[in-house]
Amino acid sequence: MKFLQHIKSKSRLKNEDEAQTYDYGAPTTYTPKSRSGRDLTSRLPIKLLTSILSYICPHACDDNYLSLEESMRDGGCMLCDMRELAQCALVNRRFLVATQTILYHNVRIDPVHYCEREIELAAKRKRKSFFERNGEPVDAPKQRIEQFSRTVRDNQSLAIQVEFLKMPYMTRETCIADLARTVSVLPNLKHVDLPEGLYGDDRSCMTLRQALEHRCPDLRKMKYFHGAERSFALLSQSRLWQNLEILELSQLEIEPNTLVSVLASFPALHEVKLEELPLLNDCIFQQRASAPILPPITILTLQNTPGLTAGGFEAYLSQSHVREVLTHLTLLDTGVSPDGLHRILAMAPYLKTLRIDQTIQRALTPSTIPPLASRSLETLHFEIESPVTSPHDLQPPSESYYQYLSSSILAGNFPSLISLYALSTTLPHQLLPPPSAPFAGSKAPSSGLRQPLMLYTKSIPEHDWYLTVISPPTSTNRRGSATATRPISLYNGSTQLGPQWGDKARDSVIVGNGFGGFLAVPSEDGARPSSSHGHKHKHKLKGMDGMKHSPGWRIHDGVRLCWQVFKDEVLTIAVSLRENRALARKLVTGVGDFSVGIKGCTRRSPKDQDLAGLSPSREGGLADELDTDSETQI
Numbered sequence: 001m002k003f004l005q006h007i008k009s010k011s012r013l014k015n016e017d018e019a020q021t022y023d024y025g026a027p028t029t030y031t032p033k034s035r036s037g038r039d040l041t042s043r044l045p046i047k048l049l050t051s052i053l054s055y056i057c058p059h060a061c062d063d064n065y066l067s068l069e070e071s072m073r074d075g076g077c078m079l080c081d082m083r084e085l086a087q088c089a090l091v092n093r094r095f096l097v098a099t100q101t102i103l104y105h106n107v108r109i110d111p112v113h114y115c116e117r118e119i120e121l122a123a124k125r126k127r128k129s130f131f132e133r134n135g136e137p138v139d140a141p142k143q144r145i146e147q148f149s150r151t152v153r154d155n156q157s158l159a160i161q162v163e164f165l166k167m168p169y170m171t172r173e174t175c176i177a178d179l180a181r182t183v184s185v186l187p188n189l190k191h192v193d194l195p196e197g198l199y200g201d202d203r204s205c206m207t208l209r210q211a212l213e214h215r216c217p218d219l220r221k222m223k224y225f226h227g228a229e230r231s232f233a234l235l236s237q238s239r240l241w242q243n244l245e246i247l248e249l250s251q252l253e254i255e256p257n258t259l260v261s262v263l264a265s266f267p268a269l270h271e272v273k274l275e276e277l278p279l280l281n282d283c284i285f286q287q288r289a290s291a292p293i294l295p296p297i298t299i300l301t302l303q304n305t306p307g308l309t310a311g312g313f314e315a316y317l318s319q320s321h322v323r324e325v326l327t328h329l330t331l332l333d334t335g336v337s338p339d340g341l342h343r344i345l346a347m348a349p350y351l352k353t354l355r356i357d358q359t360i361q362r363a364l365t366p367s368t369i370p371p372l373a374s375r376s377l378e379t380l381h382f383e384i385e386s387p388v389t390s391p392h393d394l395q396p397p398s399e400s401y402y403q404y405l406s407s408s409i410l411a412g413n414f415p416s417l418i419s420l421y422a423l424s425t426t427l428p429h430q431l432l433p434p435p436s437a438p439f440a441g442s443k444a445p446s447s448g449l450r451q452p453l454m455l456y457t458k459s460i461p462e463h464d465w466y467l468t469v470i471s472p473p474t475s476t477n478r479r480g481s482a483t484a485t486r487p488i489s490l491y492n493g494s495t496q497l498g499p500q501w502g503d504k505a506r507d508s509v510i511v512g513n514g515f516g517g518f519l520a521v522p523s524e525d526g527a528r529p530s531s532s533h534g535h536k537h538k539h540k541l542k543g544m545d546g547m548k549h550s551p552g553w554r555i556h557d558g559v560r561l562c563w564q565v566f567k568d569e570v571l572t573i574a575v576s577l578r579e580n581r582a583l584a585r586k587l588v589t590g591v592g593d594f595s596v597g598i599k600g601c602t603r604r605s606p607k608d609q610d611l612a613g614l615s616p617s618r619e620g621g622l623a624d625e626l627d628t629d630s631e632t633q634i
Contacts, residue, residue, distance in 0.1 A: 049098045053088055057082055058076075059108060060106045060108075062106055063164070065190075065221040068168055068169075077115040082108070085102060107148065107164065109167040141167065141170075146178055153185050162188065162189060164189075167193050176205060176207075176208055180208040183212060185215070186216060187216070189216045190219060192216075219241045220241075222241065222244060224248070225250050226250070228252070235262045236264075244268060245271060247263070247271070247273070248273040250275040253279060254279065257291060271299040272299070272301070276304045276305075285313070287319075294316065296322045297325065298327055305335070307335060308334050308336065310335075314347055323347055324350055330355045330381075333357060338384055339369050341356060342370050345372055351374060353379045355383070356384070358385075360385075364400040373413035374413070377414055377416060379417075379420075382405055383421065383422065385423050399424065406431050409453075410449075412450075414448065419453075420454070427457055431449075431453070449472035452472070455470055
């Protein structure tokens with residue numbers, strides 16, 4: 001009996017200790033009680049359950065043939081999504097089947113976590129033991145491809161579900177042997193990221209090529225580079241990959257007849273890219289009774305092929321089964337000149353996207369050429385440029401081609417056009433129709449635009465695109481409008497400001513924040529700051545010389561900013577560090593000629609704010625003066 005009382009007293013003491021150590025300020029967590037009842041998800045069909053679980057890991061449902069780098073998704077961590085989806089497999093067997101179908105359909109071996117978890121995992125990979133805290137980091141993608149290879153080789157039911165395999169560039173270049181062992185057990189593989197050496201018949205990739213040819217008959221995309229002429233010529237005889245859909249050829253020295261015979265051997269081919277083929281000419285478009293002809297292609301891309309001309313395309317599009325299939329055409333530095341583009345548009349009634357990139361030497365005479373016209377074209381890349389001309393010239397020769405394009409659009413020859421890309425800064429003004437007479441009535445002027453046109457322009461190819469939305473004229477808006485609803489920059493190549501600003505703009509001061517953006521204009525009430533004559537500053541403080549100025553605070557990315565305004569000019573920007581000094585160094589670097597005060601504290605007294613630095617700026621770097629805790633003036 002005493003023994004039981006002794007145990008009871010110990011349990012009472014233990015509960016009292018737990019009550020004393022309980023943190024009443026900590027947030028309480030509610031753990032719901034498990035209910036034993038009928039599982040409502042058991043009524044769902046397996047396809048519907050799979051579709052619901054696919055929203056947890058969206059990238060696993062991408063059925064595109066892009067590489068890992070090209071198929072990146074913004075605003076999420078693919079590895080974390082995959083981990084959360086794998087945890088759903090522990091619910092029951094039906095969840096296990098649905099989860100495995102999603103996880104092994106499109107396998108991505110990402111190099112890192114695109115979230116805060118990567119910092120913690122990187123530190124754990126470097127720490128080998130208690131004494132070795134700074135060891136060499138582990139190659140995580142290599143370990144993942146090895147684990148995946150072991151899984152699919154041991155479980156054939158999972159291997160037959162894999163259709164897409166994507167991995168980083170360095171992993172597929174260094175783990176060729178592991179990749180060959182992996183693809184050898186994936187019979188339904190449609191796309192895999194391959195090393196560059198395989199496309200050029202490199203000897204180090206011969207084992208991988210043999211595994212693809214014998215074990216992966218359902219591949220949908222393949223490339224052939226310089227050095228793979230022999231392997232490409234054998235495709236017409238071996239009948240490999242009959243379901244091939246995308247084929248890219250670059251720098252191959254092959255005859256046109258060999259090219260046509262290989263392309264004709266793929267019945268499902270619909271996208272072809274030909275780049276820098278020196279022997280390519282218009283012979284591939286000719287029809288011969290005893291030789292195969294070029295099959296119809298939906299997406300055709302030609303780059304650096306001067307042997308192909310508009311006459312050859314006109315002969316190719318004369319076939320009805322060809323012109324009804326072609327929807328996307330890209331011409332980059334080919335023999336098709338812009339003055340012969342109207343011949344191709346007239347023979348392609350179902351063309352939706354057209355891109356032409358050409359460098360011209362002479363101006364165009366539009367009076368001798370029929371205008372451009374296409375009733376089906378939705379996106380047009382008209383990137384015509386000319387070499388650097390003398391500054392005394394009135395306009396470069398390329399402007400005549402854009403005048404030819406604008407006249408064709410205003411004539412109503414492109415009723416379905418939605419997006420237009422051009423290397424011209426004057427095209428937005430050319431596409432606006434002239435204003436009507438004051439007493440012409442309420443009838444809108446004639447214009448070829450039937451819907452808003454998204455016009456992207458820039459002066460040189462290295463710059464970013466400027467977006468201008470051109471609306472068609474109406475009865476209330478007789479001339480139409482050109483408004484940049486989503487401008488990438490306020491600067492224009494010729495007028496220094498976008499067309500929405502007009503000819504003249506307000507003189508402003510733009511202060512950079514060191515991260516590619518600009519600092520916001522300081523204001524206490526959020527409205528636009530007015531001049532000193534119409535606004536009285538509140539809570540004014542007296543400075544060093546009796547001058548009155550108004551301070552204000554603003555939080556920006558962990559750095560506390562303080563501005564001081566005197567006579568509508570920003571005299572001082574004081575920065576108070578919160579986390580690190582490197583962030584402030586980046587922030588203050590883009591300030592310009594302003595006087596900047598730095599102090600290593602998180603709070604300032606009014607005295608410190610007054611002494612934040614009203615002296616004029618002087619020359620000198622800021623990086624040398626940020627290492628001290630005392631206030632520094634620039």
